[in-house]
Amino acid sequence: MLRKTIQSLLLSFVLLCSVSVSAKDAAPLADDPVIEQRLIVISEEMRCLVCQNESLAGSRSDLANDLRREIRILITEGKTDEQIRNFMVERYGDFVLYRPPVKPITWLLWIGPFVILLAGIISLMVYLRRRNQAVPSTTLSEADNRRIDALLQDAKSSSTEK
Amino acid sequence: MKAKFLIPLILFVILVGFLAVGLNRDPQEIPSPLIGKQAPAFEVPQLVDPQKTFSPESMKGKPWILNVWASWCVACRDEHPVLVELAKLQVAPIIGLDYKDKRDDAIAMLARQGNPYLLSAFDANGRVGIDYGVYGVPETYVIDKSGVIRFKHIGPITMELLRNKIIPLLDQLK
Numbered sequence: 001m002l003r004k005t006i007q008s009l010l011l012s013f014v015l016l017c018s019v020s021v022s023a024k025d026a027a028p029l030a031d032d033p034v035i036e037q038r039l040i041v042i043s044e045e046m047r048c049l050v051c052q053n054e055s056l057a058g059s060r061s062d063l064a065n066d067l068r069r070e071i072r073i074l075i076t077e078g079k080t081d082e083q084i085r086n087f088m089v090e091r092y093g094d095f096v097l098y099r100p101p102v103k104p105i106t107w108l109l110w111i112g113p114f115v116i117l118l119a120g121i122i123s124l125m126v127y128l129r130r131r132n133q134a135v136p137s138t139t140l141s142e143a144d145n146r147r148i149d150a151l152l153q154d155a156k157s158s159s160t161e162k
Numbered sequence: 163m164k165a166k167f168l169i170p171l172i173l174f175v176i177l178v179g180f181l182a183v184g185l186n187r188d189p190q191e192i193p194s195p196l197i198g199k200q201a202p203a204f205e206v207p208q209l210v211d212p213q214k215t216f217s218p219e220s221m222k223g224k225p226w227i228l229n230v231w232a233s234w235c236v237a238c239r240d241e242h243p244v245l246v247e248l249a250k251l252q253v254a255p256i257i258g259l260d261y262k263d264k265r266d267d268a269i270a271m272l273a274r275q276g277n278p279y280l281l282s283a284f285d286a287n288g289r290v291g292i293d294y295g296v297y298g299v300p301e302t303y304v305i306d307k308s309g310v311i312r313f314k315h316i317g318p319i320t321m322e323l324l325r326n327k328i329i330p331l332l333d334q335l336k
Binding site for chain 2: 049050052062063066067070089090091092093094095
């Protein structure tokens with residue numbers, strides 16, 4: 001009898017606990033891990049406008065909080081990443097994107113380094129070719145060869161003497 | 163090619179030129195993509211009378227100024243006297259957008275420093291601010307007759323800016 005009471009007491013205690021635990025776990029919509037994951041992926045690619053050296057994902061500024069909230073809402077509304085990016089760009093300009101889009105005004109930004117690299121390679125090649133031409137290859141005469149032999153001989157004998 | 167030795171010097175001068183321009187720019191001033199576009203629509207309660215709402219639609223037909231402010235924003239307090247001066251000139255109606263503020267604090271600030279606004283809209287959660295690309299209060303917009311944003315200034319406006327930019331622009335828009 002006593003055992004049964006204890007058992008039932010324990011059971012109800014466990015049940016109560018689990019109820020309270022699940023009540024705690026019933027988190028707001030925002031904590032849906034799938035949404036949070038997408039939010040992080042999107043917002044890591046965006047600049048926080050208040051603290052410009054931080055991403056939107058990492059910033060704790062008030063505006064960043066609000067913008068993350070907006071992005072969460074857009075995700076729950078079923079918007080695509082593209083649409084969410086457009087939402088941000090329409091309001092804050094391309095500046096929010098860490099990767100500037102390729103369009104006429106950013107062509108120089110995207111292609112510029114490669115143009116400079118190419119110019120460097122070409123000027124290096126031209127320079128090397130010119131230098132090769134500037135140093136004419138000379139053929140040694142008989143007299144030159146004899147002089148070289150003599151000098152080498154001299155060097156050898158002086159090193160063995162020591 | 164006698165002047166060959168000048169090439170590095172010229173390149174250096176060009177580099178310094180780029181750096182001089184770049185370093186003198188304010189990184190906080192981001193060109194708004196909203197200029198030349200329709201001012202985003204919204205409808206929120208007014209600050210003083212929450213029963214009434216405000217919508218930019220109601221301002222069509224005349225140029226007007228939208229000033230985003232808040233009582234918690236120190237720069238707004240500095241800017242406030244300039245707005246009071248501007249209101250006295252009566253060049254255009256000034257509408258306030260009270261951004262993420264407490265109603266009582268905002269009303270107290272207007273009572274203390276004067277109220278240059280025809281009315282203030284109350285943006286409790288900052289949602290309207292997001293649509294206008296607000297990222298640093300105060301911000302000021304000049305909107306024309308047909309509801310197109312013509313000018314935006316980030317940070318407190320000064321008497322100089324009023325004289326040189328905002329008032330001439332408003333005259334031109336009339």
